[in-house]
Amino acid sequence: MAVEDRGTAGDIVRGLSAAQVAERIADGRTNDVPVRASRGVWDIVRANVFTRINAIFGVLFVIVMSTGYWIDGMFGGLIIANSVVGMVQELRAKRTLDRLSIVGQAKPTVRRDGVSSELPPNQVVADDIIEMGPGDQIVVDGEVVAAEALEVDESLLTGESDPVVKEPGDAVLSGSFVVAGSGAYRATKVGKEAYAAKLADEASKFTLVKSELRGGIDRILKVITYLLIPAGALSIYNQLSGNQDLPEALRGMVAALVPMVPEGLVLMTSIAFAVGVVRLGRRQCLVNELPAIEGLARVDVVCADKTGTLTENAMKLGELRPFGANGEHAARVLAALAVADPRPNASLAAIAEAFADDPGWTATAVAPFSSARKWSGASFGEEGDWVLGAPDVLLSSDSEVRAEAERIGEQGLRVLLLGRAEQAVDAQGAPGVVTPAALVVLEQKVRPDAKDTVDYFATQKVAVKVISGDNAKSVGAVAASLDLPHAEQPVDARTLGDDKRLGEEVETASVFGRVTPAQKRTMVGALQEHGHTVAMTGDGVNDVLALKDADIGVAMGAGSPATRSVAQIVLLDNKFATLPHVVAEGRRVIGNIERVSTLFLTKTVYSVLLAIMVGVPGLIGLDVLPYPFLPRHVTITGWFTIGVPAFVLSLAPNAERARPGFVSRVMRMAVPAGVVTGVACFVSYVLVYKGQGATETETIQASTTALITLITIALWVLSIVARPFAWWKVGLIAIMVVLSALMFVVPLTQELFLLDPSNGADTAIAFVCAAVGIVLVELAWWIDGRRRGERRRVFALSGAS
Missing domain, CATH: 1.20.1110.10 (Calcium-transporting ATPase, transmembrane domain)
Incomplete structure (x- = not known):
């Protein structure tokens, strides 16, 4: 594709053709970089053979051999043992990790010949059109060609936690990720030119990094x-x-x-770490850094997200409670909202499954769900402006509908408000005053192994803190079903003003609701300041900042690529119950x-x-x-x-x-x-x-x-x-x-x-x-x-x- 004809509407819709892809592959304009920056075979051999201890023993071995007493040189076998055992164990660990990392890698959705399909990152070529939605990691540097309320978090690159709104023509960098909206971008830098290659090389090396044990x-x-x-x-x-x-x-x-x-001390340490990685690999646990095993063993506080960690990601509609005239068409509105969102979250997916009849409404504006604002919505012209989100965010504190939603939420159910907005969803200050139309009650299943895991941590004197963006009472109900201490007194994070008060509460309380991504990060920092070693588990984009700052970040394999990229440990089987094994x-x-x-x-x-x-x-x-x-x-x-x-x-x-x-x-x-x-x-x-x-x-x-x-x-x-x-x-x-x-x-x-x-x-x-x-x-x-x-x-x- 010539430079001058890039960016036409047809190019954006159809993406590259097979012939254009083949041309770029032939030119070497591919993203073919190592999936994992593991040490090469020669590096492993060199690191295990040319060591200080082997050098000392080698010199002493030559001295003994010069005396003619060969049997006194038996200690020379330690040189072979140190080298061979270390190489074998690290090669085994490398093979296991490389195989598992392929399973857990992010797979971007690439548009070619008008068809969208998931591809491994190394198959992306220059000028590919890559679709993106909430939670997707941007795998190569590119230029936005389509955007609908698109917000990108570049905190991993800039340290700025506020999402950046992206419009067509704006640049996006690999290593950032989408927090709201959807769109597409054209790959402009691939392979070693892309920031992702450097990020992977620095963050994913198979290496024995510093730890208290090795230090x-x-x-x-x-x-x-x-x-x-x-x-x-x-x-x-x-x-x-x-x-x-x-x-x-x-x-x-x-x-x-x-x-x-102490010739065998370093060897035994390396063997123990490597064997541990292989053992955990068999449990579908990907360890990005070997000392993460040691680190989690030292943890005395585990901060767990509710959704996807203690509960299953899949949800189902439990009940629809309409209110007044606006509620008469609640089912049609919900079906229209489900159709309007090209990348629905778990809640909207459950609604789409329950209300599958498309009313045929045309959306004039769409506001995808954002964890920061706690609502999503769409404007349908004459059919009105509609929002779906947290009742305690969209309604005033004295609202009877909000009170009813809280009563339902205390039973451990997720409750969303469907309401008619005063303004278009893309207007400044949207949504304005919201008129209740219906309460959407969703059921979320607690993982069957969650209670055993929580009980295990209790016996090991490891405190579990449930930190969620959901309604505090709903989170408390789930935590109470797991017999978590103080679950009957959940804390609404919105009531915690400054960081000092938040730090005091996180030390004493166990369950927190309505926690923003920035607050999660602050909570982790507060626990660390109190002398705790903190592990953070999560699967959503809103967990990334806390995962990054925690002593040990644990991500679910089915979670967003962004969480997997910053976590030291990835549970590919998505089981919270794997943590006790780690x-x-x-x-x-x-x-x-x-x-x-x-x-x-x-x-x-x-x-x-x-x-x-x-x-x-x-x-x-x-x-x-x-x-x-x-x-x-x-x-x-x-x-x-x-x-x-x-x-x-x-x-x-x-x-x-x-x-x-x-x-x-x-x-x-x-x-x-x-x-x-x-x-x-x-x-x-x-x-x-x-x-x-x-x-x-x-x-x-x-x-x-x-x-x-x-x-x-x-x-x-x-x-x-x-x-x-x-x-x-x-x-x-x-x-x-x-x-x-x-x-x-x-x-x-x-x-x-x-x-x-x-x-x-x-x-x-x-x-x-x-x-x-x-x-x-x-x-x-x-x-x-x-x-x-x-x-x-x-x-x-x-x-x-």
């Missing part, structure tokens, strides 16, 4: 990095200044440095990562401490102590006391409520446990070490003694971390104990790992030191629980995991 781990790793420098330097000096051969010194140095790095998944991730973090950091603490204690004698002029372990000892210790059990625990059920203070809570356990383990291990080693003149057998026996002490206490730390016990946890610990014991008694493993527990006296010393260490670690755990006011349990309650 805490990053801070821990930073501290460990500082500790590694002096401990590592001391270890290197100590090993190389002794009378050991260079290969032996290098092996001791590597054995000291390897356990200082909360449970978040709690599983947070609780389990906290557990495994304790294991990894305990190892880091005792490794750093042991390296320092072994190195100090050489610094003060005493005999140099060789490091008690070989790299192979470090590897088997990591297998049975941390690696395998941590992997199982990170994926296990965990319903413990998320709490702030992750770092301090983990370190309060890891530091004393690590100190006790390191000191006990050192003491047992010093007690049996025969000095630099010791034979090879005596050296191996001393090393075995220290290792028995270390593994015994480390297994007890594992048992503490696994509490409260369930049958499978007891089984897991028992298996680790048996496997660890077999390493010391099976001749093959004795020879392979250079272990010799045959000296009874030395072994007895190992167990005595371990017993003292176990008592101290146990006392530290109970004392910490008492100081924090927690009721510690050794065994899980019946049926708990």
Whole structure:
């Protein structure tokens, strides 16, 4: 289509032809951008292979290999494990998310060859005519070619919450959305030129963005990095200044440095997040950002819209109550209004279904429904000007019809007023005085799973606030049917003047009606100012601003594209009841990562401490102590006391409520446990070490003694971390104990790992030191629980995991 002939009436009505579409595709003028800005395969591989931890282990692996002791390089398998497991889990999550995002993406209605049909955004081409109505997101930049009372919200672009009226010739930007009216626009910028491409790239990346959990781990790793420098330097000096051969010194140095790095902590965190996303994906829950799982687990207030969240979107006509002469033709007027609105909302759709006989009236002006004004209408020339909307908005407070509407609304029904307006609906100051013609009573079904969901949040001490644009008493009736606390005292948001009073009410009340989009946003902000972590659920355009500002935005899959674009979590099955599963998944991730973090950091603490204690004698002029372990000892210790059990625990059920203070809570356990383990291990080693003149057998026996002490206490730390016990946890610990014991008694493993527990006296010393260490670690755990006011349990309650 030539530039000069764009915009003719025929072009607008028919849209592009098939030949014109093919021409633009051939020219590359398409909107073919990635549906989701997920990381590419190479990016995933690079991010998982070229890591700081892999680099450290790679250097140490090369050093050990240079000594010729290949078996001491077993820890090099961690490089492969860190890389492969991370890549596999992220690729699985990527595949699941990409597939689900296609299901949940906005599909614009495109007009071609005179036929309108929904198309995926990537099939839009330049100059396509795209229709738009309330709730539709504008997917590419364009120019308005037709408009009927069209209002566009550009708050996501400009921050200005007031809708902007659009006329033919005005520009519209992708990322904005329609709040009222209808129309069409011609695509002027597609693909990477459109704002939508940049928005998707910034907002929808598959990435582990900042969260309290990951932020805490990053801070821990930073501290460990500082500790590694002096401990590592001391270890290197100590090993190389002794009378050991260079290969032996290098092996001791590597054995000291390897356990200082919590190599599996970041890996386990990534796995837990990725597995959580995949699990939720199977429940038709699209997670746009991985930490959203964690965030919802920390939520203590859920703000839920009524319509589409607690109730079903579909409605049906319950009753029509006419008044006076104007009410005689109420059915015909309602049918005409339904025909006049090209994009009816749920209420008007129910009316259209009940009154299907078109009276044939010609509309001279149309005012689509707007959540800001709470009414819609049409002018029909001689047939009059008619409006349909909220009785408490269109009628005065002393109106008997309004009082009747409120009585009906208290039963949980939606009541609309059909009235004759004083002015044309498109006139300034419309509708003027409204004469009642009829009350339209609509029935809205409460979702069958809504009560169970509300009850679940009540048991978890998560407050539920119902915030709706509907009549307050109607909203209260629905909330009361769900046994929501204080539902019998709904608040009309129009009575709340300033933001301060609104903030006070939202803290104490549970049900709010007649809430404007701006007030929803203010309520979310007020709750956050009071220290709450807020989740906002919704499906309508009027929920977008609040969804955007909430800590966690949850949108319904069948809701408007605008809500889905700003939400961190999209419930594609449209079930409010899916939220408890998301909360449970978040709690599983947070609780389990906290557990495994304790294991990894305990190892880091005792490794750093042991390296320092072994190195100090050489610094003060005493005999140099060789490091008690070989790299192979470090590897088997990591297998049975941390690696395998941590992997199982990170994926296990965990319903413990998320709490702030992750770092301090983990370190309060890891530091004393690590100190006790390191000191006990050192003491047992010093007690049996025969000095630099010791034979090879005596050296191996001393090393075995220290290792028995270390593994015994480390297994007890594992048992503490696994509490409260369930049958499978007891089984897991028992298996680790048996496997660890077999390493010391099976001749093959004795020879392979250079272990010799045959000296009874030395072994007895190992167990005595371990017993003292176990008592101290146990006392530290109970004392910490008492100081924090927690009721510690050794065994899980019946049926708990």
